[in-house]
Amino acid sequence: MPPTRSDLSTDDSALVLMARNGDRDAFGELVRRHQRRVWMVCRQYVGADEADSVAQDSLVKAYTKLGSFDSRAAFTTWITRIAINTCLDLIRQRKREGLRVVAADDDEELDVTEQVADSEIDPEGRSMQLQAVDRLRECEAGLPERQREIFRLRFYAEMDLDEIAASLSVHVGTVKTQLHRAVHRLRRELGDVR
């Protein structure tokens, strides 16, 4: 018996099935569920300016490739992989064209009037918090590429270790090692920042 609309509230696989048969609303629900993760992943690779358009490209690409989705895998891992590949394709294309993708680590300095505004802390405390975040951003930019990639996917895209391993086609042990090295190095370089 094919899934009905009422089945779709919890199951990605059922939504994929409906979307494959041309149900755009079902795909719209998949987009709503995963767009934040996809955007966050793209944000780590291509920076804030291009994250939205690359995330959109990734989701449209996912729609056209729904036929190749193997429902034994998690949809979220599959879509994350598409997002990463779309970002890497863009970065390679820009390199060929002699252009540079402004990655997350190349962001401009934080705007102290807008970012990390926490009304619970006093202005001096907020200023220190902003400096600390800025320092973390700098240290992060100095991490080796793989460590930085895994660190960001873990903490900013909030992916679990198995998902990162599956998305990057590496062993989960590699993810653990690289993540530990990244955090250790950041801890050492940051010192007492707070």
Next chain:
Amino acid sequence: MSNHLTTEEIATAVAGLELEAAVADHLENCVACRAEVADLAGLIGDRREDILADEPDWVTQTEQILDRLPTGVETADRQGARWLRPVLAVAAGLVVAAGLGILRPDGTVEPPAGEPSVEEILAEMDELLSDDSIPGFEIIDPDGDDLETYFNNGAS
């Protein structure tokens, strides 16, 4: 475990990786080490919040994506059948070649204009091999009479 955690152990805790039992025990009971872990984790959390400040309007993004969707989804069957294209192209080429008479009914291939046929090339090779003027390749005794002399190295 009386000493405070090392930087490596703090990193392990912040990364959410498995801690040794003694380390976990210490962390549970040591305010200073817990504060250190919380500080770094909190800082990373602040940075995440900072990144999320850039996030787009999700409703608008969803609408834009749905507007861009093509009419059809590529099915697995269609994707899997991609390898058929080159095979079919070669098959079609062979059919056309047969139709134009390039392929002969007996399976031999007609050479392109100006090129020698296979038979001509084989004849040329035969002629070349029968030439015993090449040093070291002289025919010892075409009739086989001199074989004994040859094997006795001229001793008899």
